[in-house]
Amino acid sequence: MSDVADIVLESFVLLRVGAQRFALRAEHITELIAPSRVFRFPNHTPELEGVILRRGRIIPVCDVSESLVGKKMTLRRFYLIAVRRFGAQKESIAIPISGDCELISAEMTSRSESDSSHVGGWLSHGGDVIEILNLEALTPGPPAARMASAAYANAEVRA
């Protein structure tokens, strides 16, 4: 019998918003692109800036900087195109970020009850403790889909 616990390494993408680093599961990232024209039209979802056109697809742009670091990002170097779940459906969402990304393997520590809803877990990298983002809680969506996605995300974490 071994006393050593199994270490499960997972792939994450480290991203920079303002001066802080955050992580997203690598499987949720589609691509990293240069900022392009944002098309705006009337709506009542203030978290969304508008949409971009990417390879014939229309993708909403969600600036998460205010939620994560408390102020709007002044420098945008890339849009991270991520996959966001809405219940059983998946859709792309563009997240402006302010620095290069890095693909790493790390062990995830589960979130605790006291963590903010957008925290899906934690990882340790280069001496820093980094939040793993839960896109379903961080970006807007219909309440029903948000609840279903959160349940799915929790089940995924448990698994």
Added chain:
Amino acid sequence: MQPSPANKARTPRAEQIILFRVGGQLFAISSASVQEVRSVDSLTGTTQDIAQSTVRKVRHTIRRGDTTHYVVNGTIHFGLQAAAASLIFFLRHTPTALLIDGIEKMTTMTYLQALPQAFCHEERGWYRGLTALDQTVVPVVRPEGFLSVEELTLLDNLLQAELHNEQHSSSGETDSQ
């Protein structure tokens, strides 16, 4: 040679649309949803004020045949800067007449993408979806989205009450003569 059914299925379905502006913002609507386009000037004297409208975007009605159309101010509906309307769309299958700045052009869309689910408020009722035309994204409006069932009920009740008051006051005048 006959095209195979698979090829047929891939042919995009084209839809005639009208590109128009409200408060300077570009929108699209299916041509089939617009019954008539009139100049605002041509309607002078045919509109009726709604004295105390509880629906801020509707201040007037226009009676056409058997139908009363509620005149919707598009800038208020979409929360845009006020702009002088020059045209009015009479929409099909809804008692809505929409004030617009003007028509940009008529064109064809072959692609309509559902509004991304991240847009999760009133706009879901406003738009059928989004289309890309000449590297620009244009929201395609839903004709029934300008007035909700609740707003229509409020307006119908208001009109009924106004009609009742008019009848009551005219019968009072007749009695006193």
